[in-house]
Amino acid sequence: MDADRRAQWLRGVLDLCVLGLLDSGESYGYELAQALGDAGLGQIRGGTLYPVLLRLQRAGLVTTRWHGGDTGPARKYYRLSAAGRAALTQASADWSAFTGSVRTTLRQEER
Amino acid sequence: MTDDAWLAALTGELRRHQVGPDLTAHVVAETAAHLRDSGEPAVRAFGTPREYAAAVADSVGGPDPSRAARPVGPVRLEVRGVTKRYRRRPVLTGVDLTVRAGQVAAVVGANGAGKSTFLRVCAGLTRPDRGTVRVYGRLGYCPQDGGTSEFLFPDEHFALVGAGRGLSRPDARREGRAYAAALDWTPPRSTQARHLSGGTRQKLNLVLARLGAPDVLLLDEPYQGFDRGTYLDFWHEVWRWRDAGTAIVVVTHLLNQLDRVDQVLDLTRAEAAA
Numbered sequence: 001m002d003a004d005r006r007a008q009w010l011r012g013v014l015d016l017c018v019l020g021l022l023d024s025g026e027s028y029g030y031e032l033a034q035a036l037g038d039a040g041l042g043q044i045r046g047g048t049l050y051p052v053l054l055r056l057q058r059a060g061l062v063t064t065r066w067h068g069g070d071t072g073p074a075r076k077y078y079r080l081s082a083a084g085r086a087a088l089t090q091a092s093a094d095w096s097a098f099t100g101s102v103r104t105t106l107r108q109e110e111r
Numbered sequence: 112m113t114d115d116a117w118l119a120a121l122t123g124e125l126r127r128h129q130v131g132p133d134l135t136a137h138v139v140a141e142t143a144a145h146l147r148d149s150g151e152p153a154v155r156a157f158g159t160p161r162e163y164a165a166a167v168a169d170s171v172g173g174p175d176p177s178r179a180a181r182p183v184g185p186v187r188l189e190v191r192g193v194t195k196r197y198r199r200r201p202v203l204t205g206v207d208l209t210v211r212a213g214q215v216a217a218v219v220g221a222n223g224a225g226k227s228t229f230l231r232v233c234a235g236l237t238r239p240d241r242g243t244v245r246v247y248g249r250l251g252y253c254p255q256d257g258g259t260s261e262f263l264f265p266d267e268h269f270a271l272v273g274a275g276r277g278l279s280r281p282d283a284r285r286e287g288r289a290y291a292a293a294l295d296w297t298p299p300r301s302t303q304a305r306h307l308s309g310g311t312r313q314k315l316n317l318v319l320a321r322l323g324a325p326d327v328l329l330l331d332e333p334y335q336g337f338d339r340g341t342y343l344d345f346w347h348e349v350w351r352w353r354d355a356g357t358a359i360v361v362v363t364h365l366l367n368q369l370d371r372v373d374q375v376l377d378l379t380r381a382e383a384a385a
Contacts, residue, residue: 076141
């Protein structure tokens with residue numbers, strides 16, 4: 001896939017993808033970046049990811065806590081709030097409708 | 112540039128973008144943890160310190176979507192043209208403030224700018240030389256200090272203040288203890304207020320102001336003596352009360368990134384302009 005286009009698409013949905021990942025439990029920035037990469041969304045730079053996390057925190061969609069590892073550094077953990085879960089449900093439905101429309105339109109273009 | 116130098120430069124850039132010291136410390140610690148975990152050079156993961164600081168400032172400085180979506184209610188506090196002098200010195204000059212249900216207003220200003228005087232005027236404890244204050248609904252007031260009675264137990268405070276707000280003794284006690292729990296405090300049964308620490312007494316003060324769920328809540332730097340955890344609990348409570356429709360006025364000199372208030376009344380500027 002064209003990496004530029006993928007990055008461009010991801011920009012619009014990165015916050016939703018993060019909410020989706022957090023739905024299965026709390027996590028921290030680096031782990032989220034890896035999970036996004038594993039999911040096939042490409043390599044997410046820290047400089048892109050953390051501002052998104054800050055925005056989610058500010059909007060009250062995630063809550064945070066600092067937790068010190070026994071061996072490693074203290075990490076900031078993110079957890080989905082009730083508002084975040086509601087936003088995720090809504091956004092998933094919206095996204096399905098949107099991609100459905102895109103898919104239909106692309107098929108028409110093929111004909 | 113080494114990572115340490117990069118992080119030091121980031122600290123400076125965040126300060127330049129007027130990101131508060133607490134958030135700066137958090138961002139730098141989180142960035143350092145990421146660099147250690149990933150083993151990537153800082154510039155590749157985060158760009159230049161300036162770019163990353165701008166992105167951080169942008170993501171905390173923009174409008175808060177959760178707030179934009181929140182409906183505000185009717186006007187609860189209306190202050191018009193309040194002027195107050197002590198001897199010849201003007202303390203407040205033509206101050207206006209309107210706070211609606213579900214809004215938080217922060218009152219800021221240098222020492223001596225009249226923040227506490229302004230709150231006392233709002234509470235009806237100090238008479239202004241000119242101007243009007245209208246309160247629509249019931250009022251709760253948390254003074255900077257002196258709101259507690261030396262020889263009473265916390266539960267007796269709850270009963271006393273609760274009685275003034277129409278709460279039965281058991282209800283007042285239950286409500287008081289619930290609010291205290293939100294501030295991570297279990298009021299001791301048989302300790303007089305004079306034997307509580309300063310920070311704990313402030314918690315008691317804050318709980319008393321909140322008893323009976325007043326419509327307007329006036330808080331005069333209510334977090335003095337709080338440790339950091341309690342300070343965050345305090346703001347968390349403020350957001351909860353706001354979301355429940357309380358109109359809140361907070362006097363503070365610590366406006367950092369946490370303080371997502373709806374409006375800021377800067378008394379320093381008002382005084383300087385006068």
